[in-house]
Amino acid sequence: MAMLDGTVVNVALPRIGAELGASVAGLQWIINGYLLALASLILIAGALGDRYGRRKVFLIGVVWFGAASVLCGLAGSTGTLIAARALQGIGGALLTPGSLSILQSVFHKEDRARAIGSWSALGGIAAAAGPLVGGLLVQVWSWRLAFLINVPVAVACVWLALKFVPETRDEDGNGRVDWLGSAIGAVGLAGITVALIGLPAGTPEWVEFPVFIGGLVFMLEFIRGQWKWDHPLIPPALFRDRTFAISNALTFVVYAALGGVMMLMGLQLQISLGYSPTAAGIASVPITIVMLLLSSRFGALASKYGPRWFLVGGPLLVAAAMLMLMRVGPGSTYLGSVLPAVTVFGLGLAVVVAPVTATVLAAAPDRYAGVASGVNNAVARTGGLLAVAVLPAAAGLTGAAYTDPTALTSSWRTALLICAGLCVVGGLLALGVRGNVLAVVDHAPDCPHPGDCLHCSVDAPPTHVKP
Structure with missing residues (x-):
């Protein structure tokens, strides 16, 4: 549900923008209101699950997410929708690390690779299917249905969790949660994001730089505190492990690239190529199919032979797909330009998603299952958050330029070059992983x-x- 909602909104952006009169900055905040809350709170949510019960925190997150989805579906203005999306992000932060840490703590070690591979595959499929599901729902009625559909899903999740999921917690934990550290990190991330996207209309431009510097100071204090505070959100020992550190760095750059491309793809297909929301969603179906067929398989192969070359090859395949997507512009055909690119895109994701998740968790002690999951999810969401904040301006897309096919196509191609470069960096980073040494x-x-x-x-x- 959370993974689906992270991308389902991408294909609905043109309709949301038209109905609510949103600018590019407004569309960025509709995405980043969710990602900011998710990335800011996911670490403390993982710690809460470890200390007070992973199933309990997971269930609270599911109920919260469903309630916030109703508010999103009823929003009457851009500001109201952004606020409701932030509330959704809080629910997503509570449920996302819990789902993975439950697998890590319940399954025997010999079964975890397959379990995590299935989790990664289904999560990746949900994210990849978001544009298709969103397109169908927008076409059937309205973009509002893309949020309201979460309510019955949340009810089903609660029933399944109560019936099948055992409660687990870190019995050796001290029961303390670093609320202050979480607040400092959240304020820092919010300051940086607000400054990068742009302050609300009417705010003097000279305010933007101090906001950015303030956010940076808070983030640096948060990082320093993880090494100095008595009860840090991230145990420093985790990042002393080279494999854990490199895998998270890879996650950051690859998910930044994915977040930027997926935001712009729905706009490009609908505005520059004239696709309907449903057609734009169907265009990405090969990504879902390839991940469904291959993600678990690549997870098992990485477990057998070591993850290094999967973590190198996956990002490089995604980079190649992004370069192929540069051919997608006005007049392009689906079979000639879109299909080959999204197929390679799906293959690259299938190669990297399950192995990187399993690698991160395997590098952490079992007692830190929730924290390790939270760190990896926070890193992924922060990458996407900053990409959505920076990429449109870096690619020259501002104001209402997204409604002009020529301007949008030019920015789309620039953005793809940037994102492909990030994926190449991710592949090179993976050379330092010790998974097969x-x-x-x-x-x-x-x-x-x-x-x-x-x-x-x-x-x-x-x-x-x-x-």
């Missing part, structure tokens, strides 16, 4: 040959060899 350890817990036992740094089974 054997590392010497003292011995595995049940190893009959202490000193002669080597194991993969990403939780592979021990292999007895001569050192």
Whole structure:
């Protein structure tokens, strides 16, 4: 539900903009109101689940998300919709890390790779299916239905969780939650985002720079505090693990690229190519199909052979797809330009999504399952948040320029070059992952040959060899 809603709005943006009279900045905030709340609070939500019960926090998030969706569906102005989307983001922050940390804490180690692969596949499919579902709902009635449809889904989620999901928590935790640290991080991220998108109309331009500097100071204090405070949201030990740190850096740049492209794709297909909302959604169906067929398979292969080359190859395939999408402009055909690009796009996502998620979680101790999940989700959402904030202006798309096919196509191609570059950076970062390099350890817990036992740094089974 949360993953779907993160992208379903993309295809509805033209209709929302037309009905509510939104500018480019308004459309950015409709997306980023959600992402800002999600990215700001997802860390503390993961910690709350670890300490007070993962199923409990998950259920609160589902109910909250469903209620906020009603407010989104009833919004009568751009400002009201942005506020309701921020409330939705709070619900998304509560339920998203809980769903993954439940898998990490409930499944046996030998089954986790498949479970996480399925979770990643279904989450990725939901995100990829968002444009299709959104297009159909917008075409059937209104963009409002894209939000109201969450209510029956939320009811079903509550019933399923109560019936099938066991309660788990970190029994060794101290029960303390770093509210101050969370607030400092949220204020910092909000300040940076507000400054990058632009302050409300009528605010003097000279205010924007101090807002950005203030947000940056708060973010730097948040980072410093994770190393100095007694009860940090992110245990510093997590980022001392090179694999954990690099995998999250890769997540940041790749999801930034995805967030920017997915925002603009719905606009490009509808305004520059004249697609209906439904047709724009159907255009992305190959992404969903490829991920459905291959994500779990690539997750299993990465678990067997090590994740490094999957984390290198996936982003590079996505970068290639973005370069192929540069051919999509006025007069382009679906079979000649759109279909080949979105197929490669889906293949790249299938290669990277499940392996990077499994790698991040395998690099963290079990007791930090919720925190590790929260960190990875926060990193992904922050990447998307900042991309949506920066990319339109970086690509020359401001004001009401998104309604002009020529101006939009020019900005679309510039944005694709930027995002492809980010994906290449992600692939290069993955070369530092130690997922398929054997590392010497003292011995595995049940190893009959202490000193002669080597194991993969990403939780592979021990292999007895001569050192």
